Amino acid sequence: MAEPWWKTAVVYQIYPRSFADSDGDGIGDLPGVLSRLEHLSELGVDVIWLSPVYPSPWDDGGYDIRDYQDIDPIFGTLDDFDRLLAEVHRRGMKLIMDLVVNHTSDEHRWFAASRSAREDAKRDWYWWRPPRAGMAAGAPGAEPTNWQSFFSGPAWHLDEATGEYYLHLFSRRQPDLNWENPEVRQAVYATMRWWLDRGVDGYRMDVINMISKDPALPDGRALPGAPIAQGAEHFIGGPRLHEYLQEMHREVFAPYGERLLTVGEMPGVTVEEAQLFTDPRRGELDMVFQFEHVGLDQGASKWDLRPLDLRELKASLSRWQAGLADVGWNSLYWDNHDQPRVVSRFGDDTAYRVPSAKTLGTVLHLHHGTPYVYQGEEIGMTNSPFASIGEFRDIESVNHYAAAVAAGADPDDVLAALRAKGRDNARTPMQWDASPHAGFTTGTPWLPVNPNFVEVNAAAARADPDSVFHHYRRLIELRHTEPAVAYGSFTMLLPDDDRVYAFTRSYLGVELLVLANLSGVPAAVDLPGWDRAELVLGTHGTGGTGTLRPWESRILRRGAP
Ligand code: TEU
Numbered sequence: 001m002a003e004p005w006w007k008t009a010v011v012y013q014i015y016p017r018s019f020a021d022s023d024g025d026g027i028g029d030l031p032g033v034l035s036r037l038e039h040l041s042e043l044g045v046d047v048i049w050l051s052p053v054y055p056s057p058w059d060d061g062g063y064d065i066r067d068y069q070d071i072d073p074i075f076g077t078l079d080d081f082d083r084l085l086a087e088v089h090r091r092g093m094k095l096i097m098d099l100v101v102n103h104t105s106d107e108h109r110w111f112a113a114s115r116s117a118r119e120d121a122k123r124d125w126y127w128w129r130p131p132r133a134g135m136a137a138g139a140p141g142a143e144p145t146n147w148q149s150f151f152s153g154p155a156w157h158l159d160e161a162t163g164e165y166y167l168h169l170f171s172r173r174q175p176d177l178n179w180e181n182p183e184v185r186q187a188v189y190a191t192m193r194w195w196l197d198r199g200v201d202g203y204r205m206d207v208i209n210m211i212s213k214d215p216a217l218p219d220g221r222a223l224p225g226a227p228i229a230q231g232a233e234h235f236i237g238g239p240r241l242h243e244y245l246q247e248m249h250r251e252v253f254a255p256y257g258e259r260l261l262t263v264g265e266m267p268g269v270t271v272e273e274a275q276l277f278t279d280p281r282r283g284e285l286d287m288v289f290q291f292e293h294v295g296l297d298q299g300a301s302k303w304d305l306r307p308l309d310l311r312e313l314k315a316s317l318s319r320w321q322a323g324l325a326d327v328g329w330n331s332l333y334w335d336n337h338d339q340p341r342v343v344s345r346f347g348d349d350t351a352y353r354v355p356s357a358k359t360l361g362t363v364l365h366l367h368h369g370t371p372y373v374y375q376g377e378e379i380g381m382t383n384s385p386f387a388s389i390g391e392f393r394d395i396e397s398v399n400h401y402a403a404a405v406a407a408g409a410d411p412d413d414v415l416a417a418l419r420a421k422g423r424d425n426a427r428t429p430m431q432w433d434a435s436p437h438a439g440f441t442t443g444t445p446w447l448p449v450n451p452n453f454v455e456v457n458a459a460a461a462r463a464d465p466d467s468v469f470h471h472y473r474r475l476i477e478l479r480h481t482e483p484a485v486a487y488g489s490f491t492m493l494l495p496d497d498d499r500v501y502a503f504t505r506s507y508l509g510v511e512l513l514v515l516a517n518l519s520g521v522p523a524a525v526d527l528p529g530w531d532r533a534e535l536v537l538g539t540h541g542t543g544g545t546g547t548l549r550p551w552e553s554r555i556l557r558r559g560a561p
Pocket of ligand 1: 060061063064100150170206207265267302337338396423
């Protein structure tokens, strides 16, 4: 049986609000994406993942959707969408949409009906509960459970009019849908078919492992002294999740055959669970986004900054490589619209921006799984120097700052954490050239452009054969031309080395060795048997093993010994 197409594919994620503005309103849009497709064709990517473009009050970066079957006017029209999709397909690429169905916007007509009255037919489309027994509505601690929202504060909001609370794991304006209700599931499946019938090639599914909650809604295990608990043990990987995903596959995806790609975003998912979600014999998903490797540079929370220990990163990624080697499939990413820029986080965005960006790309793209490139990663875009809290737009950061400062934290410390890990770092406008506002808009950008755009921009990178852009282009080409990259078995080397990331990929008599120095000092590597190997791709043009310069990486190829 032929391998699925997406096993040799590379996906490019676009965050439309920050990609390209065609009408000068300072906000990216669909005609803007259309105008920049040549950049993606030259890069060689196979799939575009479009973050949400649906009508939204934009409380949470578009992940709060008012209408699933339309385009927000700030991004354009359904005709603009169809034109974009047609051109993407004409260029031999595919396009997947963002499916955000753990929750809707509080402006969605389903929720408007649901909150209108306790007796409304759609009341049970969401999670409504009376105050905690013996407590008055609105009293501190009267929330039905002690769960915390991901955006700070309780995960329940009191609706004064009906005197009941509704659940929102994210912002107060993102009420959670009740997937226990089959009407909800059928309504979601109908919207999914609507886009697939329009020619869309699949979905990236937002926090899809949160759609099944423990219907008993028990309190979460609170940390000592903490009045509130995440409660994730009661809504991550819930009791009916596999049932729902199998139903979705049967009723939505199966009729469209092999054309589709489906990837589920799953905070907290384990390797063992991912084996079940991505085993093709179980008819659930093609792959999942796991979060282990993007949680290694933190303590109790993402804001509790910790330096990355490379050995921990290698241990985590090789466990995922081994766990999904024979069953299921990995997704591979450093960056997305929720993560800070990897070159600033795990690389060196000052003296070694270009080699560290290239070398982080080499390490990720030569792993077993489907790589995802986030807009700007292919040109080595960095975190942005946000001057004050006033410059942040992301609800997660703004809420965290308010809550932390209210709890007595030093505002400067909180600001430093936001600068390092805030999601707005990923959302500054795409840097196309050195013209005003980096060629993103002729208006005033909704979020300031990173001031380093004069140096860091796509035009300069595409004109420089030795740039991060062309390195990513060659990595993507290698995945298309060298089967060992897509299908080769993975073996981690030097697991205890805290500066060098080294591993092999083997397939049908071909062996690749990846050597990467993820530090700012030279690193010696002694691996016999590779001196006459072919240098397939290197950041410094040097083959063989021996000493790696700061942030140098090499991909070597030989016939299996
Ligand atoms: O993200 C879910 C999620 O895990 C993130 O919120 C994560 O916890 C956080 O960003 C890490 O700091 C998805 C979307 O990708 C995100 O943009 C949305 O805000 C969220 O769901 C709610 O839809």
